[in-house]
Amino acid sequence: MIKIRGQRVPVRELSPEQRIKNFSSVPLGYSAEEAVAEARRCIQCRGAPCEVNCPIHLRVLDMIRAIATRQFKEAFFLLKEDNPIPAITGRVCPQESQCEGVCPLAQDGQGINIGKLEAFIADWARERGIKEEIVIKERPHRVAIIGSGPAGLICAYDLRRWGYQVTVFEALHKAGGVLQYGIPAFRLPTEVVDYEIALLEEIGVNFQLNFFVGQNIAFDELRHKYEAIFIGTGAGAPLFLGIEGEHLKGVYSANEFLIRVNLMKAYRFLEYDTPIVCGDRAGVIGAGNVAMDAARCARRLGAREVFILYRRTRKESPARVEEIHHALEEGVTWMELVAPKRILGDEQGWVRGIELVRMKLGEPDASGRPRPIPIEGSEFVLELDTVVEALGTTPNRLFLKHAPELAVNRWGLIQVDEKLQTNLKGVWAGGDAVRGNATVILALGDGRQAAAAIHRVLSPEKLG
Amino acid sequence: MKARIITRQKLCPDIFWYEISAPHVACRFQAGQFVIIQVHERGERIPLTVAEAHPERGTIVLVFQVVGKTTLELSLLKEGEEIENCVGPLGNPSEINFFGQVICVGGGTGIACLLPIVRALSAAGNEVISLIGSRSRDYLILEDKIKAVSSSLFIATDDGTRGERGLVTDVLERILEEEEVRGKIQRVIAIGPPLMMRKVAEITRPHRIKTIVSLNTIMVDGTGMCGSCRVFLGKAMKLACIDGPEFDAHRVNFDDVISRLEMFRAKERLAWAVYRQQLEARQMEIKTKVRAKEGTASHD
Numbered sequence: 001m002i003k004i005r006g007q008r009v010p011v012r013e014l015s016p017e018q019r020i021k022n023f024s025s026v027p028l029g030y031s032a033e034e035a036v037a038e039a040r041r042c043i044q045c046r047g048a049p050c051e052v053n054c055p056i057h058l059r060v061l062d063m064i065r066a067i068a069t070r071q072f073k074e075a076f077f078l079l080k081e082d083n084p085i086p087a088i089t090g091r092v093c094p095q096e097s098q099c100e101g102v103c104p105l106a107q108d109g110q111g112i113n114i115g116k117l118e119a120f121i122a123d124w125a126r127e128r129g130i131k132e133e134i135v136i137k138e139r140p141h142r143v144a145i146i147g148s149g150p151a152g153l154i155c156a157y158d159l160r161r162w163g164y165q166v167t168v169f170e171a172l173h174k175a176g177g178v179l180q181y182g183i184p185a186f187r188l189p190t191e192v193v194d195y196e197i198a199l200l201e202e203i204g205v206n207f208q209l210n211f212f213v214g215q216n217i218a219f220d221e222l223r224h225k226y227e228a229i230f231i232g233t234g235a236g237a238p239l240f241l242g243i244e245g246e247h248l249k250g251v252y253s254a255n256e257f258l259i260r261v262n263l264m265k266a267y268r269f270l271e272y273d274t275p276i277v278c279g280d281r282a283g284v285i286g287a288g289n290v291a292m293d294a295a296r297c298a299r300r301l302g303a304r305e306v307f308i309l310y311r312r313t314r315k316e317s318p319a320r321v322e323e324i325h326h327a328l329e330e331g332v333t334w335m336e337l338v339a340p341k342r343i344l345g346d347e348q349g350w351v352r353g354i355e356l357v358r359m360k361l362g363e364p365d366a367s368g369r370p371r372p373i374p375i376e377g378s379e380f381v382l383e384l385d386t387v388v389e390a391l392g393t394t395p396n397r398l399f400l401k402h403a404p405e406l407a408v409n410r411w412g413l414i415q416v417d418e419k420l421q422t423n424l425k426g427v428w429a430g431g432d433a434v435r436g437n438a439t440v441i442l443a444l445g446d447g448r449q450a451a452a453a454i455h456r457v458l459s460p461e462k463l464g
Numbered sequence: 465m466k467a468r469i470i471t472r473q474k475l476c477p478d479i480f481w482y483e484i485s486a487p488h489v490a491c492r493f494q495a496g497q498f499v500i501i502q503v504h505e506r507g508e509r510i511p512l513t514v515a516e517a518h519p520e521r522g523t524i525v526l527v528f529q530v531v532g533k534t535t536l537e538l539s540l541l542k543e544g545e546e547i548e549n550c551v552g553p554l555g556n557p558s559e560i561n562f563f564g565q566v567i568c569v570g571g572g573t574g575i576a577c578l579l580p581i582v583r584a585l586s587a588a589g590n591e592v593i594s595l596i597g598s599r600s601r602d603y604l605i606l607e608d609k610i611k612a613v614s615s616s617l618f619i620a621t622d623d624g625t626r627g628e629r630g631l632v633t634d635v636l637e638r639i640l641e642e643e644e645v646r647g648k649i650q651r652v653i654a655i656g657p658p659l660m661m662r663k664v665a666e667i668t669r670p671h672r673i674k675t676i677v678s679l680n681t682i683m684v685d686g687t688g689m690c691g692s693c694r695v696f697l698g699k700a701m702k703l704a705c706i707d708g709p710e711f712d713a714h715r716v717n718f719d720d721v722i723s724r725l726e727m728f729r730a731k732e733r734l735a736w737a738v739y740r741q742q743l744e745a746r747q748m749e750i751k752t753k754v755r756a757k758e759g760t761a762s763h764d
């Protein structure tokens with residue numbers, strides 16, 4: 001048995017009472033002393049299971065060793081080589097099911113806090129203006145990247161470093177994809193995302209914002225103008241339950257709710273112009289990261305009671321453990337084994353409640369999780385004045401409509417081979433557009449892999 | 465992309481005509497499409513229909529009515545100033561074909577949205593009867609432009625100061641019964657306030673004339689990402705920004721469309737009131753400064 005090397009160094013956080021009044025970052029991050037103390041707990045396992053289980057095989061071991069010996073700068077450069085956006089992944093990766101999940105110390109709940117160490121190093125460098133030096137040897141080839149989420153950003157970063165002329169097209173007025181419009185500032189501060197994007201601009205990545213490929217330029221035309229294309233358009237279209245009452249005022253898709261709050265800064269209404277209405281009692285349907293984000297935003301917008309309405313149980317929730325924990329701390333009520341049947345409204349067309357039916361768990365379904373089965377006659381009404389549907393998202397129909405020659409599967413996900421190449425010559429794809437609702441780190445990995453594949457095709461001589 | 469205001473014209477007390485530089489939009493625009501603009505970094509994203517496009521100049525024309533804070537702020541910009549963001553063209557183009565005889569109904573700023581459609585329909589060889597209406601003579605916009613591209617034009621104002629007294633829908637009801645048009649109209653296109661569009665749908669339904677309306681739901685992204693613009697055609701949910709903005713009027717559930725437009729009303733009123741106050745305070749400040757200057761001047 002491995003002995004616990006002391007307790008995990010706790011992360012200082014805003015108290016729940018403080019947090020629900022603002023959108024400031026909840027974790028305050030490690031100080032240098034705390035980071036060193038946490039890094040020293042690492043037993044430097046042979047075979048480094050943490051690295052094996054990180055989707056991009058980040059060199060965790062070396063990073064931790066450098067932190068333990070206070071070589072922060074070295075740790076930063078090392079980190080950057082594998083992962084261009086550690087300040088982001090450190091904050092949003094589902095560590096408990098990846099790197100940290102297999103740390104032997106985790107068996108006692110004392111796994112090394114790899115995410116917070118990663119974020120610490122990245123923040124430390126950002127605060128000191130420490131950047132890696134990038135010397136660019138220009139190449140003439142032009143590459144277009146559609147979508148500025150993590151997949152597109154990383155693909156752009158790699159290709160630009162290697163000298164390509166890279167243009168990123170983004171439909172919205174700000175770059176970043178979900179990092180910008182979806183994940184709230186109390187989890188991922190806006191300045192962290194803006195900083196990473198500014199760095200890309202600095203090395204000469206050209207951003208064309210307010211530009212929807214398909215509407216502003218035909219996909220075909222883009223193919224003629226650029227030698228290679230990477231599609232990182234995500235899976236940003238909301239799903240609705242299709243039940244009665246979804247037309248009512250006060251019913252939102254989680255996407256609308258979060259776009260208003262994060263991208264448009266509706267929580268600072270009057271200073272910013274985009275409104276949001278959130279009542280006293282909000283119900284959020286679903287229990288993933290998106291649902292937790294919506295619920296925690298609703299609390300901060302002044303909802304006194306916020307319910308997570310989930311048809312399975314907490315064990316089956318796909319959300320990050322930290323998010324569930326924070327949501328509960330902030331007073332969100334977890335209501336499990338319930339499924340919505342219809343949304344109820346008043347004469348003025350405003351939401352007044354939701355009819356739910358109780359569920360029980362049955363045999364495992366295709367996803368391996370027990371299938372929820374409705375209990376007949378168990379319907380009841382929960383009074384609500386705001387309903388947010390956080391059921392996941394699908395790929396944007398609008399882009400696919402404009403690229404009919406692109407092969408997609410029956411869910412509208414773009415089909416690619418093992419090198420992320422689509423059925424079209426010179427066109428690669430990755431991230432949520434290929435995987436469906438996945439993660440930032442997987443999108444990042446795809447962006448990297450596609451960049452390497454594009455490099456190999458455009459400059460074969462360099463790689464022998 | 466920033467969009468510079470090239471010419472600014474006041475068409476009537478609360479409706480403005482802006483020609484702005486937007487080459488990406490101008491070269492791709494087709495009748496029926498819109499843009500989403502954000503006046504400044506902290507502004508709301510609002511959809512506005514493109515009334516004209518001039519690809520050779522790289523410009524488009526937006527015609528908007530001041531109804532709230534964003535449109536008020538927009539109306540205060542001067543020639544040469546810039547709109548922070550402009551994305552488009554968004555939405556599907558209107559279906560332009562040779563239909564034969566077509567009636568186009570426009571109310572308020574809807575007349576501007578109708579203009580490129582009337583123009584395209586006429587160019588496609590249709591006989592276009594245009595019906596336009598407003599509160600009174602002073603609020604009637606683009607009469608000459610519509611007239612120039614229509615086969616015939618009917619005008620109605622609420623107070624009878626221009627054209628007939630009454631609503632455009634009254635005119636529509638009447639001419640559909642007239643000998644020479646009866647049974648010949650292949651299509652009706654209506655753009656204007658939702659109540660007007662609903663009325664048009666009710667009038668044409670018994671005549672079984674295919675009727676198209678352009679819905680002005682609340683939008684945020686305009687690319688199918690938020691679901692704010694959802695409308696219901698029977699039980700089917702559609703997104704106005706990517707499935708529309710034009711829909712079969714006889715299938716649209718107008719009650720929901722009208723109701724959902726009120727979702728943010730309380731906040732919109734607040735934003736308007738606060739902004740008006742700020743404007744007044746600014747004007748007062750300028751006045752006192754001017755007075756103070758005059759005061760010191762007279763002492764000299």
Ligand SMILES: Cc1cc2nc3c(=O)[nH]c(=O)nc-3n(C[C@H](O)[C@H](O)[C@H](O)COP(=O)(O)OP(=O)(O)OC[C@H]3O[C@@H](n4cnc5c(N)ncnc54)[C@H](O)[C@@H]3O)c2cc1C
Pocket residue numbers: 092093094146147148149150151152169170171172176177178179182183211212213214232233234235236258289290293320396399430431432433437438439440441443
């Ligand atoms: C609220 C929320 C919380 C999440 N929390 C986490 C988390 O904690 N941890 C985690 O790992 N993952 C999380 N995820 C998932 C993660 O954010 C996504 O898996 C990831 O962002 C996918 O990246 P992407 O680059 O594929 O696309 P996206 O980030 O979706 O970006 C796609 C971009 O492409 C643009 N675009 C689309 N079509 C076009 C076009 N035709 N032309 C131009 N631009 C276009 C879109 O506007 C968008 O900006 C969360 C997702 C959401 C919505």
Ligand SMILES: Cc1cc2nc3c(=O)[nH]c(=O)nc-3n(C[C@H](O)[C@H](O)[C@H](O)COP(=O)(O)OP(=O)(O)OC[C@H]3O[C@@H](n4cnc5c(N)ncnc54)[C@H](O)[C@@H]3O)c2cc1C
Pocket residue numbers: 498508509510511512513514527528529530531532533534535536573576577679680681682683684709725726728729732733736
């Ligand atoms: C496809 C489309 C095309 C349009 N074309 C034109 C046009 O050519 N000329 C014109 O004058 N108006 C047009 N509109 C309506 C215009 O977008 C609204 O008048 C504008 O958003 C009002 O903003 P505001 O801040 O000034 O007013 P607010 O005080 O915010 O709102 C006033 C009313 O406008 C509507 N509205 C508010 N926010 C939005 C929004 N984000 N999107 C849509 N509607 C909203 C609501 O009904 C609201 O009650 C169009 C709308 C759509 C959907």
Ligand code: SF4
Pocket residue numbers: 053054055056057058060083089090093095098099100114115118441
């Ligand atoms: S990138 Fe994510 S999974 Fe990999 S080590 Fe860092 S936090 Fe863990």
Ligand code: SF4
Pocket residue numbers: 041042043044045048049050051060061064102103104105112114
């Ligand atoms: S698994 Fe845990 S203890 Fe082992 S090297 Fe990785 S972080 Fe250190």
Ligand code: FES
Pocket residue numbers: 682683684685686687688689690691692693694703704705706
């Ligand atoms: S405006 Fe967001 S989906 Fe239509």
